[in-house]
Amino acid sequence: MRHLDFSPLYRSTVGFDRLFSMLDSAGSETPSYPPYNIERTGENTYRITMAVAGFTEDELSVEAKEHVLTIKGEKADEDTDREILYRGIASRTFERRFQIAEHVRVDGASLENGLLHVDLVREIPEAMKPRKIDITSGSTKQIETTAH
Template sequence: MRHFDFSPLYRSTVGFDKLLSMLDSINSDTPSYPPYNIERTGENAYRITMAVAGFGEKDLSLEAKEHVLTVKGEKQAEDGAGEVLYRGIASRAFERRFQLAEFVRVDGAHLENGLLHIDLVREIPEAMKARKIEITAGQPRQIEASTH
């Protein structure tokens, strides 16, 4: 991956410093385990699917805090399973973080066939949604503040 210099954007934008810092922090050394997909499942719905073969529900934890979703996996010690002669199924501990946009929240998560599905939904507050402004002819009207 190439390194991009975002310093010109810092000089010409206001309020995007968090986004630019996040883009700046992305580099080619990002961990690749476990593999995952991010997909859009609806207009305001998303799903993260992580391949977590060998991990059970008790081995996984999810935490959403301050626009960051953290997924951790730590395999519990197996008792009396026998001697492993070859280990091809990865079971190493991991921690993967996903930066969530404003108004995106975790709707639920479930484990199925070695895949962890995390459903996300974006809920834009009514005050932030676009609204139609009525155009009238004649004298200008005083706009009154709504009382909510």
């Protein structure tokens, strides 16, 4: 795989360090198990869907801490009474981390049909939302003063 060098861009940008660091790390080898999707379900809602066939709710954990969403799967000890001739369904332990934005919170998680769904909501504080500023003509505004 070809590696891109973003170091010349660091010198000409301010405040985008995290973005370039994420782009740098995206080029490196990342684990592919378990497979997942990230989808936008609304204007401010998102969903991460992860294929976790063979795992129960007790064997999965979802934790959000300091802008990092961590999903872990720890398989309980399997029965040693049976002999598996072919293993096509992976049942190994995994840990997957996702960087989440500052105003995104985890709304809930559910497990159905071997898919773990983690719902996310972006909540922008009122102070950070865009607001409309009325424009007035400079000559029409009068300042009232009282004489003492």
